[in-house]
Amino acid sequence: MPHPQEKRILFGWRDIKDIGSLKVYREKGGYDAWLKLLKEKQPAEVIELTKASGLRGRGGAGFPTGMKWSFVPNNLGKPKYLCVNCDESEPGTCKDREIVEHIPHQLLEGIGIACYAVGIQKAFIYIRGEMYEGYLSLKKAIEEAYAAGLFGKKIGGSDFECDIVLHRGAGAYICGEESALLSSLEGERGFPRLKPPFPAVSGLYACPTVINNVETLATLPPIFRMGVEEYAKLGTDKSKGTRMVSLSGHVNNPSNFEIELGKVNFKQLIEDFGGGMRHGKKCKAIIPGGASAPWLTMEQHGEVTLDFEAIAAARSMAGSGAIVVMDEDTCAVGAALNLVEFFHEESCGKCSPCREGTQWLTQILHRIEHGQGKMEDLKLLDEICESMLGKTFCPLGDSATVPVSSSMRYFRDEYEHHIKEKCCKVGPGAKKTAGV
Amino acid sequence: MPTQELLSPKLQERIKELMASYPKPQSAILMALHLIQEELGWVPEPAQAQVAELFGMPPQDVTTLVSFYYMYHRKPVGRYVLKVCKSISCYLCGSQNVIDHLEKKLDIKMGETTADGQFSLVGSECLAACTGAPCLQVNDRFYENCSQERLDELLSRLRGGDSHFPPANVSWQPPKES
Numbered sequence: 001m002p003h004p005q006e007k008r009i010l011f012g013w014r015d016i017k018d019i020g021s022l023k024v025y026r027e028k029g030g031y032d033a034w035l036k037l038l039k040e041k042q043p044a045e046v047i048e049l050t051k052a053s054g055l056r057g058r059g060g061a062g063f064p065t066g067m068k069w070s071f072v073p074n075n076l077g078k079p080k081y082l083c084v085n086c087d088e089s090e091p092g093t094c095k096d097r098e099i100v101e102h103i104p105h106q107l108l109e110g111i112g113i114a115c116y117a118v119g120i121q122k123a124f125i126y127i128r129g130e131m132y133e134g135y136l137s138l139k140k141a142i143e144e145a146y147a148a149g150l151f152g153k154k155i156g157g158s159d160f161e162c163d164i165v166l167h168r169g170a171g172a173y174i175c176g177e178e179s180a181l182l183s184s185l186e187g188e189r190g191f192p193r194l195k196p197p198f199p200a201v202s203g204l205y206a207c208p209t210v211i212n213n214v215e216t217l218a219t220l221p222p223i224f225r226m227g228v229e230e231y232a233k234l235g236t237d238k239s240k241g242t243r244m245v246s247l248s249g250h251v252n253n254p255s256n257f258e259i260e261l262g263k264v265n266f267k268q269l270i271e272d273f274g275g276g277m278r279h280g281k282k283c284k285a286i287i288p289g290g291a292s293a294p295w296l297t298m299e300q301h302g303e304v305t306l307d308f309e310a311i312a313a314a315r316s317m318a319g320s321g322a323i324v325v326m327d328e329d330t331c332a333v334g335a336a337l338n339l340v341e342f343f344h345e346e347s348c349g350k351c352s353p354c355r356e357g358t359q360w361l362t363q364i365l366h367r368i369e370h371g372q373g374k375m376e377d378l379k380l381l382d383e384i385c386e387s388m389l390g391k392t393f394c395p396l397g398d399s400a401t402v403p404v405s406s407s408m409r410y411f412r413d414e415y416e417h418h419i420k421e422k423c424c425k426v427g428p429g430a431k432k433t434a435g436v
Numbered sequence: 437m438p439t440q441e442l443l444s445p446k447l448q449e450r451i452k453e454l455m456a457s458y459p460k461p462q463s464a465i466l467m468a469l470h471l472i473q474e475e476l477g478w479v480p481e482p483a484q485a486q487v488a489e490l491f492g493m494p495p496q497d498v499t500t501l502v503s504f505y506y507m508y509h510r511k512p513v514g515r516y517v518l519k520v521c522k523s524i525s526c527y528l529c530g531s532q533n534v535i536d537h538l539e540k541k542l543d544i545k546m547g548e549t550t551a552d553g554q555f556s557l558v559g560s561e562c563l564a565a566c567t568g569a570p571c572l573q574v575n576d577r578f579y580e581n582c583s584q585e586r587l588d589e590l591l592s593r594l595r596g597g598d599s600h601f602p603p604a605n606v607s608w609q610p611p612k613e614s
Contacts (some may be wrong), residue, residue, distance in 0.1 A: 132576035170505030187462035
């Protein structure tokens with residue numbers, strides 16, 4: 001059941017029984033929006049309409065979708081491709097998984113709209129290897145859609161043709177980074193590529209390529225169903241519409257929620273949607289956009305609204321929409337260590353600042369956490385973060401510094417306590433001596 | 437040196453079909469390795485060499501993929517691989533308790549397989565089930581909200597055979613009696 005305060009556009013049909021089947025999706029009017037565009041609009045008009053809807057990428061960067069499409073050149077004489085980024089692996093994020101498992105046809109319809117707008121005849125869905133259940137659900141949906149003539153040649157009686165290839169990854173966070181995704185899809189290690197050239201000009205197989213996130217594409221059909229003007233009325237001036245947030249951590253009711261951008265603040269999200277904090281504890285910190293987003297605190301940022309601009313103004317980012325909540329008993333050093341270990345584990349190893357930097361950050365945090373840190377370590381952490389930021393091939397290196405710098409910004413006293421007292425300042429680790 | 441034919445003719449056919457679905461055949465290599473693992477339970481070196489031949493790639497280029505992408509097992513694993521998420525949401529909700537409990541109940545450490553070949557226990561980064569933390573996967577199927585009671589229930593369900601969690605093709609062999 002949807003939460004009463006949700007604004008369901010993308011998830012409007014989420015709870016309809018068997019909506020994952022083509023039969024029910026078609027009965028509800030699914031695919032009609034796309035087929036209508038094929039008949040009535042030119043591709044360039046679809047791009048303009050998408051721009052007018054204000055839709056921005058839901059994968060993390062928040063780039064305007066229609067604008068991204070318009071960067072693809074038409075005159076290179078090469079095939080164009082769409083890569084659907086379903087490599088959802090940003091810690092805290094689990095919205096794309098719910099989309100592919102429950103409303104796969106809505107994603108396929110969105111893919112159809114994007115392909116028509118950009119003039120693409122081949123789309124690849126890069127799904128995380130671990131999402132086997134989502135893979136099966138998409139596989140079935142694609143088979144059904146082909147059998148009904150919705151993909152392949154002469155779609156809906158038009159001259160438009162489009163094919164979909166479903167492709168499984170095999171376990172590597174880095175493949176969610178768009179250029180690494182392309183390397184992986186070409187059958188290589190998932191190493192990121194230097195930009196420029198940007199994928200819009202030279203992407204998959206060195207051809208013009210659009211890479212869109214699952215949620216972005218799955219939002220298109222309901223946008224065209226309701227009309228772009230109506231959609232653009234939702235949200236704020238710059239962050240239009242709705243988006244999914246994955247609320248997890250120390251709340252009573254962790255779940256995916258669809259919210260209107262800019263209309264809900266963190267306090268409301270946790271209290272009204274999340275059912276408050278577990279065990280009546282206080283909220284200490286919030287990670288507002290996946291592991292790569294700088295931490296915020298409830299004390300200072302409880303009133304910050306969930307939209308791209310407000311979160312950026314608070315020196316963080318809306319990112320993937322994953323909101324991870326920590327209670328007052330969470331040791332900031334321990335949580336930062338967990339995040340840094342993640343980035344260390346997932347660093348692809350291609351460039352030294354990230355490969356070495358994530359290793360050093362992990363080692364130093366580990367020794368602080370285990371009561372063997374020195375005061376000089378805090379300066380060293382700052383210096384390592386400084387020497388990684390902006391110096392790596394892809395954003396993973398930058399992201400790895402984020403948990404360290406942002407947790408030190410708000411909870412430096414806990415780091416100092418760990419070093420001086422050799423134990424956590426808060427929570428169960430405060431009573432015992434660590435590292436012994 | 438003749439390598440033993442590990443990939444059945446049917447599997448080879450399926451791989452060739454996959455290769456034809458991409459503009460460049462090498463794109464199909466990850467999917468091909470998934471199929472091999474489904475059939476054999478893991479991806480042994482001779483299978484890597486054989487699939488390399490199918491793709492016209494040097495065998496080391498396949499090995500480098502098998503080591504880069506962690507889902508491919510480079511050694512035999514048990515009938516049920518329990519993959520425990522350790523990332524932030526699960527960490528906050530007690531993933532360490534899940535690991536401790538499973539290690540105790542199965543009497544193995546992370547990375548090991550039980551002596552009867554039933555269970556392998558491995559750690560994982562975020563599995564995208566954060567709202568059901570702490571979570572794990574059983575052969576790529578999700579199992580969420582892993583309290584001790586639910587873990588015990590899972591183990592007994594798996595021991596009795598459970599259609600929701602299809603067992604993997606067993607690649608693990610019990611050690612020979614000396």
